Amino acid sequence: MxxxxxxxxxxxxxxxxxxxxxxxxxxxxxxxxxxxxxxxxxxxxxxxxxxxxxxxxxxNMVDIPLRGGTIPQQITVKKGATIVLIKPAREGTGVIAAGAMRAMLELGGVRDVVGKSLGSRNPINIVYATLEALRQLKDPQTELAKRGRLKPEVAAEPVTAEAV
Missing domain, CATH: 3.30.160.20 (Double Stranded RNA Binding Domain)
Structure with missing residues (x-):
């Protein structure tokens, strides 16, 4: 750790x-x-x-459902007066986020992602909003399995420019 x-x-x-x-x-x-x-x-x-x-x-550990080196879907979370927006990115993009959010994403193993914080820039709220956003992310394969529509080729496809 x-x-x-x-x-x-x-x-x-x-x-x-x-x-x-x-x-x-x-x-x-x-x-x-x-x-x-x-x-x-x-x-x-x-x-x-x-x-x-x-x-x-x-x-307070959470598991991030990584998809390649990025997250499976875009997510927006509000915590206090802070709004955190995290979007998946193509391979080679890197972690485009600042300060507290960047630290969380890098230590979580996310290699390609775009993050933006809106509203209050209080680092404590940004960290807790980012943690909540990562907690709410869902793994595509488990979601498809829950719905009874498991398609491994769809769930495991890499993120492309069109998907972002």
Missing amino acids: TERVVFTRRISKVVKGGRRLRFNALVVVGDSQGRVGAGLGKALVIPDAVRKGNAVARR
């Missing part, structure tokens, strides 16, 4: 004796083979926050 710290911030709580400082760390973990997770850790020092975030991320 590979771990990447996407975002850290210092939080201060004002109390009678002054300010109490704490830290948040947003951590993304993945195996580069279709599993990725994200977690937010909070502690008095950054290393402890990262460790806690890593533990939360490992509990």
Whole structure:
């Protein structure tokens, strides 16, 4: 499992004796083979926050139904004021996404994809919206099997320029 710290911030709580400082760390973990997770850790020092975030991320893992090096279909998800749009791309395109979304897609093993975030650019919301989008992706073969129309040649066909 590979771990990447996407975002850290210092939080201060004002109390009678002054300010109490704490830290948040947003951590993304993945195996580069279709599993990725994200977690937010909070502690008095950054290393402890990262460790806690890593533990939360490992509990929040999702499986990505990869189709070649991309995702099977386009998906849009809204989380808070953040809207995340993820589209499949042809082989050789690479990961066209920024910041937190890019980290999630790369650690999940997606090699060719286009991602866009709209609305709020809060990294925490972007990560959780991306995680929800990846959770909602459906594998074409299992969906066809559920419907009783299994066609392996259709479900396994590569993404072409016309499909994108």
